[in-house]
Amino acid sequence: MKLELQGITKVFGSLVANDHIDLVVEPGEIHALLGENGAGKSTLMNVLYGLYDPDDGQILVDGEPVRFKGPGDAVAAGIGMVHQHFMLVPVFTVAESVALGYEPAGPGGVLRLDEARRRVTEISDRFGFHVDPDAVVEDLPVGVQQRVEIIKALSRDAHVLILDEPTAVLTPQETDELIGIMGELKAAGTSIVFITHKLREVRAVADRITVIRRGKVVGEASPSSTETELASLMVGRSVSLTVDKPPADPGEAAFQVRDLSVVSGNGTVLVDDISFDVRAGEILCIAGVQGNGQTELAEVILGLEEADAGTMTLGEEDLLVRSVKKRLHSGLGFVPEDRSTDGVVPSFSIAENLVLDVYDTAPFARGVSMDPATVTANAEHRTEEFDVRLTSVQDPISTLSGGNAQKVVLAREMSRPLRLLVASQPTRGLDVGSIEFVHKRMVAERDNGTPVLIVSTELDEVMALADRVAVMYRGRIVGILDAVEEDGTPVSRDVLGLMMAGVPVDEAQRQASEHRSALARADLDGDGIPDVQQQSREEQE
Numbered sequence: 001m002k003l004e005l006q007g008i009t010k011v012f013g014s015l016v017a018n019d020h021i022d023l024v025v026e027p028g029e030i031h032a033l034l035g036e037n038g039a040g041k042s043t044l045m046n047v048l049y050g051l052y053d054p055d056d057g058q059i060l061v062d063g064e065p066v067r068f069k070g071p072g073d074a075v076a077a078g079i080g081m082v083h084q085h086f087m088l089v090p091v092f093t094v095a096e097s098v099a100l101g102y103e104p105a106g107p108g109g110v111l112r113l114d115e116a117r118r119r120v121t122e123i124s125d126r127f128g129f130h131v132d133p134d135a136v137v138e139d140l141p142v143g144v145q146q147r148v149e150i151i152k153a154l155s156r157d158a159h160v161l162i163l164d165e166p167t168a169v170l171t172p173q174e175t176d177e178l179i180g181i182m183g184e185l186k187a188a189g190t191s192i193v194f195i196t197h198k199l200r201e202v203r204a205v206a207d208r209i210t211v212i213r214r215g216k217v218v219g220e221a222s223p224s225s226t227e228t229e230l231a232s233l234m235v236g237r238s239v240s241l242t243v244d245k246p247p248a249d250p251g252e253a254a255f256q257v258r259d260l261s262v263v264s265g266n267g268t269v270l271v272d273d274i275s276f277d278v279r280a281g282e283i284l285c286i287a288g289v290q291g292n293g294q295t296e297l298a299e300v301i302l303g304l305e306e307a308d309a310g311t312m313t314l315g316e317e318d319l320l321v322r323s324v325k326k327r328l329h330s331g332l333g334f335v336p337e338d339r340s341t342d343g344v345v346p347s348f349s350i351a352e353n354l355v356l357d358v359y360d361t362a363p364f365a366r367g368v369s370m371d372p373a374t375v376t377a378n379a380e381h382r383t384e385e386f387d388v389r390l391t392s393v394q395d396p397i398s399t400l401s402g403g404n405a406q407k408v409v410l411a412r413e414m415s416r417p418l419r420l421l422v423a424s425q426p427t428r429g430l431d432v433g434s435i436e437f438v439h440k441r442m443v444a445e446r447d448n449g450t451p452v453l454i455v456s457t458e459l460d461e462v463m464a465l466a467d468r469v470a471v472m473y474r475g476r477i478v479g480i481l482d483a484v485e486e487d488g489t490p491v492s493r494d495v496l497g498l499m500m501a502g503v504p505v506d507e508a509q510r511q512a513s514e515h516r517s518a519l520a521r522a523d524l525d526g527d528g529i530p531d532v533q534q535q536s537r538e539e540q541e
């Protein structure tokens with residue numbers, strides 16, 4: 001199926017989110033859509049999926065103009081969309097979730113479960129999804145839930161699949177699997193529109209790349225472009241993809257966690273007797289695959305979750321006895337993993353969201369209410385500094401693009417005097433230019449003497465920011481390593497990867513070094529020269 005968008009324009013008030021966008025998706029191609037935060041990617045996809053009515057322009061399917069009054073029309077035309085926040089019902093089985101799609105067509109609205117189960121098995125087998133039709137959605141890992149969404153779309157005969165930042169919530173392994181699945185779908189003739197901020201993925205899978213900036217198509221890029229070239233095309237300036245940071249000069253152990261445990265209501269140990277320090281003026285990154293206790297650790301630090309054992313002190317202060325509000329007021333900056341549930345109040349304005357923690361303190365409080373002029377002035381200053389793309393700071397934060405909403409949370413939490421900064425997945429959904437800025441700010445916070453704790457599943461982010469790395473696995477800390485060894489070599493990705501799978505430090509180092517030696521000896525092309533040597537000779541030549 002060939003899909004054409006011609007002159008698509010979508011306006012919100014005075015903001016032109018899509019400005020005469022042309023896009024052609026050929027049958028069986030993976031077409032990546034790149035653009036900075038707020039460029040208009042999601043808006044364009046919402047138009048394509050029938051969620052928004054465009055103000056101008058038209059959509060053509062196989063050369064015929066179509067008009068979508070809602071997602072039902074888009075689905076009927078062969079378009080499927082997998083949203084970043086899945087739309088699945090947690091207590092349903094996979095087959096029930098897929099059957100929901102058939103409901104309007106089913107006789108008397110009855111779910112055609114047998115048919116759905118058969119379709120799930122057929123699609124799953126065909127593309128190697130390994131999805132059990134009778135599994136309950138909430139018991140499945142995120143990556144498998146995403147496959148259920150893909151199966152749902154395919155079961156409704158989608159010929160074009162829209163994937164909006166599909167890898168943002170996936171582990172590295174799940175990302176590799178998804179990339180494999182995308183290749184299978186393409187081979188079967190399905191087209192994919194792929195939105196991501198991760199340039200490595202774009203280069204790995206895209207057949208074509210369209211770049212959007214401020215609502216307009218600014219050009220096509222070749223998948224053979226370097227990440228640096230793609231980055232500068234995206235944000236319109238050159239971007240440094242590595243963090244330039246001087247060595248840390250850490251002080252005393254300002255934040256101390258000892259023997260901390262968290263047990264869930266049903267008795268599962270989520271955080272298992274962990275101890276660590278974060279020193280003043282250092283960045284400690286907690287690395288690990290999602291779901292190994294990092295979320296709960298961060299929540300205990302803020303006070304959203306209760307500790308079942310252990311202590312947590314900031315300076316001389318026992319944090320565990322303080323309320324959430326007291327912790328924030330006493331200088332804890334906290335960037336939550338899920339901004340939509342814990343980071344912002346969607347119906348509040350951008351300006352109000354920027355003072356959520358401090359609205360009742362000077363200079364924002366006036367008697368029992370807020371001083372609107374100060375709140376507005378603060379918002380204007382902060383949004384400019386963090387380059388939040390918006391129309392007015394008085395608009396509800398729900399009108400911002402995902403990345404821009406994240407920047408509001410970061411601006412709020414990093415713009416007051418801090419005694420400890422804790423940030424979970426701080427740059428999830430941010431474009432490369434914004435990541436560069438946020439990383440610099442975090443290093444500046446460190447150099448100001450603040451202890452900084454970053455929880456991240458992104459090894460690139462960990463490698464870029466950490467002074468020390470603690471790896472968590474099944475609620476425990478497997479080991480803590482210096483990010484740069486004494487001889488100046490950075491900590492090995494392979495070692496971290498093995499530790500993330502639960503391998504103890506010494507064993508991980510041994511296995512990684514054995515793997516390196518094996519690689520150094522390998523002569524896969526059989527020309528008698530180890531490939532590594534040959535490659536370095538070629539590079540010298």
Ligand SMILES: Nc1ncnc2c1ncn2[C@@H]1O[C@H](COP(=O)(O)OP(=O)(O)OP(=O)(O)O)[C@@H](O)[C@H]1O
Nearest residue numbers: 012017037038039040041042043399400401402403
């Ligand atoms: N419902 C809405 N009401 C008002 N403005 C909106 C609405 N939806 C989007 N916008 C605005 O349209 C612009 C484009 O937003 P969009 O979500 O399409 O960006 P994006 O490219 O997907 O960004 P990101 O990478 O951050 O997800 C933004 O400036 C956003 O604030």
